[in-house]
Amino acid sequence: MIKKILYTTLLSLSFFAVSQENSHEISASLDMDKNLLHVEQKIMYHNTSKNSLTSIFLHNWSNSFKNNNTPLGKRLIKDYKKDFYFADDKDRGYSKIHTLTSNNQELDFQEVRNQNDIIEIQLNSSLQPKDSIAISANYTIKIPKAQFTGYGKTGDGYHLRFWYLTPAIYQNGWQLMSNLNMDDLYENVADFSINLDIPKDYYLESNLYQYETEKANSKNYYLIGKRKKDIILSISRRNKFRVFKTISSQIKTDIFDKRIDLTLANKIVNRQISFIEDFIGTHPHVEILVDGNTVNKNSLKDIYGIPNWLRPYPENFKWEIRFFKALTNKYINDVLLLNDRKDYWLCDGIETFLMMEYINKYYPDVTVFGRFSKIWGFKSYNLAKLKQNDRYSFFYQFSARRFFDQPLTTRADSLSNFNRKVVSQYKAGLGFKYLKDFIGNDILKKSFKQFYKNNALELTSSETFRKILESNTDKKLDWFFGDYVNTSKKIDYKLKRVQQLKAEDSLLVTIKNKRNITAPVSLYGIKNDSIRFKTWVTDVDSVKTVKIKAGDYDKLALNYEQIYPEYNFLNNYKKPNNAFISKPIQFRFLKDIEDPNYNQVFFNPNVKFNLYDGMILGVNFNNRAIIRHNFDFSITPNYAFRSENLTGSFSLGYDHFLEESKIYKIRYGISGSNFHYAPELSYNTFSPFVNIQFRRNSLRDVGTKFLLSRIVYVDREINPTDTEVESDKYQILNFRYIYSKPDVIKRFQYAINGEFADNFTKFSTDIRYLKFFTEKQSFNLRFFGGVFLYNNSEGDFFSFGLNRSSDYLFEQNLFGRSERSGLFSQQFVVSDGGFKSFFKTPVFANQMLLSANTSVSVWRWAEIYNDLAMLKSKNQNAKFFYENGIRLNFVPNILEFYFPIYTNEGFEVNQRAYPQKIRFVITTSLDRIYNFLRRGLL
Structure with a gap:
């Protein structure tokens, strides 16, 4: 007890000593019933610049949860998260400033335009260089739910970060940044003194020295620390933090596996601290808080997400690596004060490099799949041999081959999430591994230590590190700090x-x-x-x-x-x-990582079904390794058991990427297929194509734009007794432009289609709009418009269809392509008019068709649909159709059912054979199912 009082007293005396450090005195009380934090804060701000200041800016990130129009609200939508957008006000948060004063005089303040989480304070008199000002603030924080960003109200308490007012940094102007859920607030170190009362049955942990006093119905915590930043408060009903002591520090963490022996865990933590200190130096603070939120939200779930009961890795490996990542993150970011919006790559690179060195020293032979790599049939794969450290170059190459990587100097808020959380970190870490081998490990380690020691708790930048590194070697490093860091150029x-x-x-x-x-x-x-x-x-x-x-x-x-x-x-x-x-051919089941010693051919089973071929079994042969080549081929010979014929398909394609153009990629290729379209009648298709995909404005844009041009040759077999007509053998030149903007709240896409054949020319457009009005309820609108510029074709084979098209380009996966009655005729694929109901006679238009399809969510996967259409054929008056019904949308585009209720022909439910009027969507496309599952898992 005496030791604690003495330590607190010494810190308090040093806290109030005259210095050029900013300081924060905070007194706060927590209202857990209303999730409010009442704060009295005194900020001592020192003008360390060479300029006189007439205003001061405070970051007020607690106010970023105010509404959907804040930078945070807009960012979450861009990140494809909609829980905050539809949240109730009681689950959101805000910061309400009651007073801001200096020397008992009120200060004028206002929120920065379009950045309501930053406050500009107008000073009553200018603040000269080396002068200071004391600002007193009285404000209330409404604490949001933690589900939005990981910080706020949790299931059993609160996890608070970026909760207090903190001055922005003045460095070549004010460095202002709004909360974008990236945990990268650029703040200077300061001295902290915090008084906080919480209920008696709760525990508090922080990254400050803390002293606890029990009261009758509450606990008072006095927290103090010098030259600290990013103060985190964890308040919980249970004491979930463990404390590990090393020679120089005390590490508090909630990242712990209870199955690990405490003595062993302490040994591992001490080993990790020694390892980090050997590379970069000693942490200047005694208290280091390593919280799970930090490591969880800023990295993608990877192979370490495998359930514990499978136990693929050596004992304690999963926890040890996860903890090392979190520890290095705190060890570096607590000490190096860089602008992480601009210079994030340096800290990320050092962290990744340290992880590679740690694994190389203690777990050099552990593979990505652990003991699964020894399973018979899998152990011979290159993927099974992939070591833990091999995954860094693998993921970088995965992105670089598709030109999805971005320069390391790209602002962090302009990076795609995959680049920010994975690829850029890996490229930076691999860059330091590159330097280590080129200039020598001792030189790199010396430079790390020198940079860490000289710039600890001081504002710095990657340029400072560059000067240190270049001063320690005679080798030229322009290539590294030039093209490697500043561009996305690839080494080859x-x-x-x-x-x-x-x-x-x-x-x-x-x-x-x-x-x-x-x-x-x-x-x-x-x-x-x-x-x-x-x-x-x-x-x-x-x-x-x-x-x-x-x-x-x-x-x-x-x-x-x-x-x-x-x-x-x-x-x-x-x-x-x-x-x-010599590169012999190597056959691999499913997929594998490419091997430079072989020409690899991958094969996998192919299963299809249609009414005329029956069950179709085959094998797909391709060269599509996990990391795709620019040239790829796919050949799929099949055997159809019902038609007892060989069928199949093929495709050849080459991707030409354009790095400095509005065009992202041009794909050239040919494809073809052979199946049956009617009993004992087959068809052949052959199609050369050119597909132009346009570049997005940035990799954070989720939309796509591409132009497809192709010639489709079709040859349909006919009965020996039939006379060949134009619909049996034809060729069509097709142009199609598609624009898609799949926003998480409002999705918009349209397609413009043009077809040119010997006997007709037609144009059509398909426009779709989806708007969510709650997190699970939406309104869907589709508009289709089609017109023939001229049409000399016979019959309705090439006409627009109200509820089903002829699919003469053979694009749709139809089970019964020629069926007009029975179960297989009830399969539904959205095309042309998009109607779901059957009418007494098939409805086609050989001149013009306009239709609108709408649906509205009513409960979970149940929707009500309403459709309207106008059709016009040559020498006929326009006809109008309408329908409504119920859609059960269990899995979109994979499993759906349509129940018509009312159409032009009256109530459908009480008519005969109603089950035959029900339409369904069922797919056997493994690619479509896989893509759906992947979207749900990532």
Whole structure:
């Protein structure tokens, strides 16, 4: 007790000592019935700039939960989260400022325009350099539910972060940033003194030194700390934090596995602290709070999300790695004061690098799938051999191959979520691994320590780190701090040629730079998968030939250890005699990671069904590795058991990416198929195509725009007794433009379609709009308009259909393509008029069709639909149709049922054979089912 009082007294004395540090004195009381926090706060602000200030800005992030129009509210919608948008006011939050004064004089203040979580205070007199001002604030915080951002009212208490008023940083102007749910508030360190009363049966933990006093019906906590920032308060009915003590620090955490022995856990934590200190230095604070919210919300769920009962990893591995990630995050971000909106990559890179080094030291042989990698049938796959540290370059390459990666200097609020949480972190960490191998581990470690020590608890930037690193090495690092950090250029070198000089017992090795970044490249001599020599080659801007000594190795390789992230490593190998490395064909079931030693062909079962072919079984052969190639093929031979015929399909395609253009990708290809469209009658399709996909304004945009152009050749088999007509053999030139904006609240898309054939030309548009008015209830509108510019075709095969089209382009997955009655005729696919009801005679239009389809949610997956249509055929008056009914939308586009109620022909329910009027949507497309499941899991 005496020790605690003495420690508190010493901190208090130093707290009130004259210094240039900002300080916060806070007295707060918690109203748990109304989820209100009443705050009295005194801010001592020091002007450390060279300018006189007439105003001061305070970050007031508690007010970011006020409504949907705040930067946070808009950001959550962009992140495809709609729970906050539809939340009740009682579940939201706000900050209500009652008074702001200085020297007992009121201060004028206002919210910054379009940033209601930032306050601008007009000073009564200018604040000169090195002067200070005391600002007193009286305000009330309404605490929101924690489900929105992880901070707020939890199930058993409160987890508070970014809750108090804090001055913005003045550094080349005011550095203002609104809360965007990225936990990146740029704030300076300050001295804190906090008094807080909470109910007696609750516990409090924080990242400050704390002293507890029990009262009759409550507990008082006195919290104090010097040169701290980002004060977190965890208030809970149960004491869920464990405390681990090391030589220099006390670590409080709620990331703990109760099945782990406490002695062992303490040993692991001490080992991790020693490991981190060895690389970057000692943490300046005694108290370190490692909370689960921090690590959970800023990383995607990965393989460590595997249920515990499966136990794929070594004992305690899952907890140990998760805790190390959280510990390094707090260890670095508590101490290095960088603007994380601009310089996030430096801290993220150091954290990822430390994780790779930790795994390499203690768990070098643990694979991504753990003990599952040893399962028979899977253990021979390259995917099963993927080590924990291999996943960093794998995920980077996964994104880079599709050109979805972004420069590391992209503002954090402009990064896609996948890049912010995974790819950019991995690229930054791989960059430091690259530097470690190129300049040496000792130099990199020395630079880390120097940067950490010299800039601890001081405002700094990545430019400061650059100067330190460059001063510690003679090697040029312009390539790293230039193209590697500032651009999304990809590294891709190729071993072009090897020439043997027998007279000199040496080799001339020619290396080609296939892309537009010049970076060091590692050259290896390999024998029996063992490294015999390694050297670095620099300044390969286009083609460079180097001389090496001939040796005992059977092949040469670039980037053999995959030290640096590379766009394509399949062209990195050559034999010393310059002979072509034979690549035998390797067949793999399902998919695998690409292997540079083989030409891989993947195969998987293919199951289809239609009424005329019956059950269709086959095998799909393709070259689509987990990371796709630009060129891909897919061939699917099938056997149809009912028609007893061979059927199938094929496609060949090449993706051409344009890096500096409004066009993102052009895909060229051909496809074709053969199946039956009627009993004992088959069809063949053949279609060359060009698909242009346009670039999004940014990777945070979720919309797509693309233009498809193709020629569809169709040859339909006919009965020997029938005469061939135009609908049996035809070709159609098709152009289609599609725009889609799938916003989480309002979704909008439209398609414009043009078809040119020998006997007709037609245009149509399909416009769809979806608006959610509660989290689970929505209104859906579809408009279709189609017109023939001219039409000399016979019959209605190419006409617009009210409730079903002929699908003459063979795009729809129909079980009974030619059926006009029976169960298979009741399958529904949205097309043309989009009506669900059957009429006594089929309804087609050979001149014009306009229709509107609407549906409104009434309860869970039950909806009411209403449709209207106008049809016009040549030499006929316009006809009008309407219908309504009930839609059971169990799984959209996968499992749906339509029950018509009322149409032009009256009430449908009391008519004969009503079950035959029910329409259904059932798909056998494994791709569609997989994509739906994937959206639900990610």
